[in-house]
Amino acid sequence: MTPDDATSADAPVLDLGASSLEITRALCDIPSVSDDEGTITEAIIRSLEGLDHLEVMRDADTIVARTTLGRARRVVIAGHTDTVPINHNLPTRVETDGGVDYLWGRGTVDMKAGVAVQLKLAAELTDPPVDLTWIWYDHEEVDSSLNGLGRVARNRPELLAGDFAILGEPTNSQVEGGCNGTMRAEIRLTGLRAHSARAWVGKNAIHAAAPVLDILAVYEPAQVEVDGLVYREGLNAVLIAGGVATNVIPDECIITVNYRFAPSKSAADAEAHLRETFAGFELVVTDSAEGARPGLNDPLALEFVAAVGGVAKPKYGWTDVARFSALGIPAVNYGPGDPLLAHADDERVAIEQIAECERGLRAWLTGP
Amino acid sequence: MTPDDATSADAPVLDLGASSLEITRALCDIPSVSDDEGTITEAIIRSLEGLDHLEVMRDADTIVARTTLGRARRVVIAGHTDTVPINHNLPTRVETDGGVDYLWGRGTVDMKAGVAVQLKLAAELTDPPVDLTWIWYDHEEVDSSLNGLGRVARNRPELLAGDFAILGEPTNSQVEGGCNGTMRAEIRLTGLRAHSARAWVGKNAIHAAAPVLDILAVYEPAQVEVDGLVYREGLNAVLIAGGVATNVIPDECIITVNYRFAPSKSAADAEAHLRETFAGFELVVTDSAEGARPGLNDPLALEFVAAVGGVAKPKYGWTDVARFSALGIPAVNYGPGDPLLAHADDERVAIEQIAECERGLRAWLTGP
Numbered sequence: 001m002t003p004d005d006a007t008s009a010d011a012p013v014l015d016l017g018a019s020s021l022e023i024t025r026a027l028c029d030i031p032s033v034s035d036d037e038g039t040i041t042e043a044i045i046r047s048l049e050g051l052d053h054l055e056v057m058r059d060a061d062t063i064v065a066r067t068t069l070g071r072a073r074r075v076v077i078a079g080h081t082d083t084v085p086i087n088h089n090l091p092t093r094v095e096t097d098g099g100v101d102y103l104w105g106r107g108t109v110d111m112k113a114g115v116a117v118q119l120k121l122a123a124e125l126t127d128p129p130v131d132l133t134w135i136w137y138d139h140e141e142v143d144s145s146l147n148g149l150g151r152v153a154r155n156r157p158e159l160l161a162g163d164f165a166i167l168g169e170p171t172n173s174q175v176e177g178g179c180n181g182t183m184r185a186e187i188r189l190t191g192l193r194a195h196s197a198r199a200w201v202g203k204n205a206i207h208a209a210a211p212v213l214d215i216l217a218v219y220e221p222a223q224v225e226v227d228g229l230v231y232r233e234g235l236n237a238v239l240i241a242g243g244v245a246t247n248v249i250p251d252e253c254i255i256t257v258n259y260r261f262a263p264s265k266s267a268a269d270a271e272a273h274l275r276e277t278f279a280g281f282e283l284v285v286t287d288s289a290e291g292a293r294p295g296l297n298d299p300l301a302l303e304f305v306a307a308v309g310g311v312a313k314p315k316y317g318w319t320d321v322a323r324f325s326a327l328g329i330p331a332v333n334y335g336p337g338d339p340l341l342a343h344a345d346d347e348r349v350a351i352e353q354i355a356e357c358e359r360g361l362r363a364w365l366t367g368p
Numbered sequence: 369m370t371p372d373d374a375t376s377a378d379a380p381v382l383d384l385g386a387s388s389l390e391i392t393r394a395l396c397d398i399p400s401v402s403d404d405e406g407t408i409t410e411a412i413i414r415s416l417e418g419l420d421h422l423e424v425m426r427d428a429d430t431i432v433a434r435t436t437l438g439r440a441r442r443v444v445i446a447g448h449t450d451t452v453p454i455n456h457n458l459p460t461r462v463e464t465d466g467g468v469d470y471l472w473g474r475g476t477v478d479m480k481a482g483v484a485v486q487l488k489l490a491a492e493l494t495d496p497p498v499d500l501t502w503i504w505y506d507h508e509e510v511d512s513s514l515n516g517l518g519r520v521a522r523n524r525p526e527l528l529a530g531d532f533a534i535l536g537e538p539t540n541s542q543v544e545g546g547c548n549g550t551m552r553a554e555i556r557l558t559g560l561r562a563h564s565a566r567a568w569v570g571k572n573a574i575h576a577a578a579p580v581l582d583i584l585a586v587y588e589p590a591q592v593e594v595d596g597l598v599y600r601e602g603l604n605a606v607l608i609a610g611g612v613a614t615n616v617i618p619d620e621c622i623i624t625v626n627y628r629f630a631p632s633k634s635a636a637d638a639e640a641h642l643r644e645t646f647a648g649f650e651l652v653v654t655d656s657a658e659g660a661r662p663g664l665n666d667p668l669a670l671e672f673v674a675a676v677g678g679v680a681k682p683k684y685g686w687t688d689v690a691r692f693s694a695l696g697i698p699a700v701n702y703g704p705g706d707p708l709l710a711h712a713d714d715e716r717v718a719i720e721q722i723a724e725c726e727r728g729l730r731a732w733l734t735g736p
Contacts, residue, residue, distance in 0.1 A: 180565060184614050196626045197548060197685035199589075199602040201708070206605035206623070210585040213578035221567075234567040237574035238618060239611030246552050246606050246626055246655075255574070258564045258614055287614075317565035340569070 011042035016123035020358045021103065021351055023116035027081075028092045028107045034082040034146075037061040037138040041081065044119065044136055053126040054134075057159070061138035062148035064159050065122055067131050073300065074131040075365075076160060076329065078149060078320070079115040079168035080140030083107040084343050095348070104348040109337030110141075113349045114168030117336070117358045121365065129367040130300075133162055140320065144289070149320050157327060164300040165324040166361075169315075170337030170349075173357040175305050176315035177229050177294025177332050179322055180260045183270045184238075184287040187212055187278055193244065193251040202249035206242045209253045212281060213237065216257070219277070224262035227294045229314040231262040235277070256286075260316065263291030263325075292322040295330025308334070308360035334360070379410035384491035388726045389471065389719055391484035395449075396460045396475045402450040402514075405429040405506040409449065412487065412504055421494040422502075425527070429506035430516035432527050433490055435499050441668065442499040443733075444528060444697065446517060446688070447483040447536035448508030451475040452711050463716070472716040477705030478509075481717045482536030485704070485726045489733065497735040498668075501530055508688065512657070517688050525695060532668040533692040534729075537683075538705030538717075541725040543673050544683035545597050545662025545700045547690055548628045551638045552606075552655040555580050555646055557621040561612065570617035574610045577621045580649060581605065584625070587645070592630035595662045597682040599630040603645070624654075628684065631659030631693075660690040663698025676702070676728035702728070 014026055032040040041061040048056050054065040061081070083106055092105035103113070115136060122134045137148030144150065152159055189209050194202025221233040235257060242253030261270040267288045275283060295301055296312050305312050315321070315333050324331035336353035382394055400408040409429040416424050422433040429449070451474050460473035471481070483504060490502045505516030512518065520527055557577050562570025589601040603625060610621030629638040635656045643651060663669055664680050673680050683689070683701050692699035704721035 182565070182615075195685060195708075196602065196604055196606055197550070197628050198708075199604050199628075200600070204584075204604055206608050207581060207585045209608070210578065210581035213575060213581055216572075217575045217578040232568070234564065236564055236567050236572055236617055237611070238564055238614050238616060240574050240577070240608055240618075240621060241611075243605070243607030243609075243624070246624060247550075248606060249604055250606060250608075253608060256611070256614060260565050260567075317563060340563075340566075 011039055011046055014043050014047035016047050016119055020116045020120050020354050023120055024113045025092050027112040027116055028105050032082050033085050034139050034142040037082050051123055059152055062152055063136045066133040069131050071131040074162040076133045076162035076165040077118055078135035079111055079118050080137050082138055082141050084141050087345050089345055101351045102348040103351055106347055108349040109170045109347050110342035111168055111170060111335055113337055113354045114335030118168055121361055125365055128365050149323050153323050160327055162329055165329050165331035167319055167321050167333050168335035169319050169333045170335050170339045170342055171333045172338055173336050173353045174310045175312040175332050175334050177296050177312045178263045178292040179315040179319045180231055181291035182289050182318045183259045185257050185274055185283050185285045187255045188282045189253040191251045194249040196247045196249055199249050205250045205253040212255055224264060226262055226264040227296050229294050231314045233262055234260040263293045289318055292325030298330040301330055304364050307364035379407055379414055382411050382415035384415050384487055388484045388488050388722050391488055392481045393460050395480040395484055396473050400450050401453050402507050402510040405449050419491055427520055430520055431504045434501040437499050439499040442530040444501045444530035444533040445486055446503035447479055447486055449504050450506055450509050452509050455713050457713055469719045470716040471719055474715055476717040477538045477715050478710035479536055479703055481705055481722045482703035486536055489729055493733055496733050517691055521691050528695055530697055533697050533699035535687055535689050535701050536703035537687050537701045538703050538707045538710055539701045540706055541704050541721045542678045543680040543700050543702050545664050545680045546631045546660040547683040547687045548599055549659035550657050550686045551627045553625055553642055553651050553653045555623045556650045559619045561619040562617040564615045564617055567617050573618045573621040580623055592632060594630055594632045595664050597662050599682045601630055602628040631661045657686055660693030666698040669698055672732050675732035
């Protein structure tokens with residue numbers, strides 16, 4: 001990672017003096033589906049040129065821009081620049097529904113509006129009371145191994161150093177603390193093949209899945225309080241597959257379950273719970289990521305929640321706050337947009353939420 | 369269908385004066401996987417040349433060879449010439465296992481040994497007490513719509529006319545009467561997609577499959593007596609598929625069930641039973657074929673069972689006897705080979721069963 005000199009004169013121009021709404025539109029109108037973040041990265045780099053209060057660095061398509069004012073505390077604020085694939089939902093448009101004005105289109109919620117607010121404040125806040133590290137990163141919407149924030153955490157963790165972190169994922173501009181962990185496991189039922197005309201010669205692996213689905217159907221997920229927030233867990237079959245042909249008794253059936261577990265639990269705790277829940281069945285953990293405690297006992301976090309004027313809520317979905325948590329940095333999610341509309345074909349952000357997020361962050365970062 | 373003049377001089381030579389074992393080997397060594405029956409058909413046609421007691425006709429790769437002696441009764445004896453794909457199990461070899469001599473290789477059981485016995489007797493029995501219609505047909509091992517016997521039944525049913533029919537499918541050279549019917553149905557469970565981090569927003573279609581699998585797991589198949597034989601039914605899930613992605617609550621799960629039902633039941637009876645068994649669930653019948661009553665009340669059938677010296681048993685798997693049954697012709701299965709070894713990589717026929725089948729058929733067809 002080196003200070004970047006190689007911006008392209010062809011990249012679209014972003015005017016960080018425009019409103020956060022206009023910046024959001026400009027960002028959305030630069031296609032940046034995962035693995036195609038080059039153009040948007042260059043546009044951002046270029047928009048930061050001449051901002052002497054920021055040291056700007058680039059690692060592939062991740063940008064780190066930070067103040068070096070020698071403040072006692074440093075806050076990291078991050079957002080990803082990629083989106084899931086466009087589905088006839090670009091360019092953006094403004095629409096009104098039920099008296100609410102929305103900016104409609106791919107990326108408006110997840111998470112160009114959050115990035116726009118961050119960019120505007122990065123340019124504007126030349127003398128904040130804390131040092132700031134702004135991060136805009138690539139490959140968030142695809143396999144975790146490709147994640148730009150993860151790459152920096154592995155290769156240059158010192159660049160993520162800070163006392164508190166804010167991830168701009170959509171939260172309806174309310175503070176959502178930490179996140180649940182996630183674990184996937186396969187439960188494998190085996191049998192013995194036979195011609196289905198003589199089923200009694202075989203053993204049906206799909207029928208053997210009945211007690212597993214029975215367990216799932218009546219499972220009551222826990223609600224776990226962590227640092228004052230209540231995390232709602234979940235345990236679900238997400239895939240099931242079994243069978244060979246329509247005249248063969250199946251010898252294998254695989255159920256993939258996804259367990260979302262409270263951030264107070266380790267991956268080992270989660271696996272133990274799965275093994276206890278499905279005792280007697282063959283179970284193979286295929287994937288897991290621990291959650292992140294909300295960290296809302298931290299003074300900076302308490303000030304932040306107070307400044308944005310809200311009540312913190314738990315975040316259920318796994319987000320990159322867990323990467324900060326793994327580095328020992330308390331982290332929360334805070335960004336415009338309804339997370340239920342992320343990735344939806346009718347993705348749209350309430351315009352007022354963009355302004356609300358901007359006001360909240362500015363109020364806290366300029367201090368009382 | 370016309371008397372055939374177009375045999376190829378290139379087809380392998382079959383000597384119908386050889387032993388039925390040698391004819392079996394010769395037939396197996398002519399590759400004839402479904403849709404590639406041309407060569408074996410020509411070889412058979414050629415082997416019948418000069419047999420003046422037979423009228424030989426060809427329809428695509430199906431051969432009909434019949435006596436026209438003006439007998440009071442006519443018996444139809446049929447076998448298919450195709451096999452499932454070869455899997456390193458040709459050429460044939462003789463092996464001894466546990467003191468029993470086997471002919472090993474693809475097609476030995478299903479059903480070149482049966483065809484060999486039929487060919488040998490077709491050539492030998494110039495003056496049988498009943499008129500005989502021999503049929504060797506194509507495309508039995510693939511989609512039913514391609515079946516050569518079915519094609520003749522649709523286009524020239526008069527060629528299948530007779531008072532009794534014997535199909536040479538493997539039965540360990542014992543008489544197996546009729547066959548079970550078969551029906552396939554899809555049971556469709558629906559739900560509502562949601563992110564698996566917020567499962568309570570959705571409805572899990574895989575969990576909804578639990579009661580269906582519970583029904584299957586405890587289902588007790590009936591045993592139904594038809595014309596003195598007891599048919600064992602079966603109801604099994606043969607396929608299950610559900611799920612979208614590992615982070616999505618699935619909105620669909622489909623279970624394919626296969627019901628094997630006694631030949632005393634119609635397809636409508638079978639469907640009614642499925643609808644009653646899975647009451648309250650969406651069920652779509654995708655495929656069905658009624659079974660065949662064993663027809664063992666027929667005098668010719670009783671004589672046949674007595675002549676081959678055995679006790680008739682029920683046939684569980686659906687076979688082409690049902691095509692005769694649909695034309696009102698009682699039909700049984702009778703051929704060398706263990707049906708459990710059909711299609712197996714270690715397919716092999718006990719050599720003694722080939723001779724036993726030949727003796728049985730000859731004894732009956734030459735009369736007391």
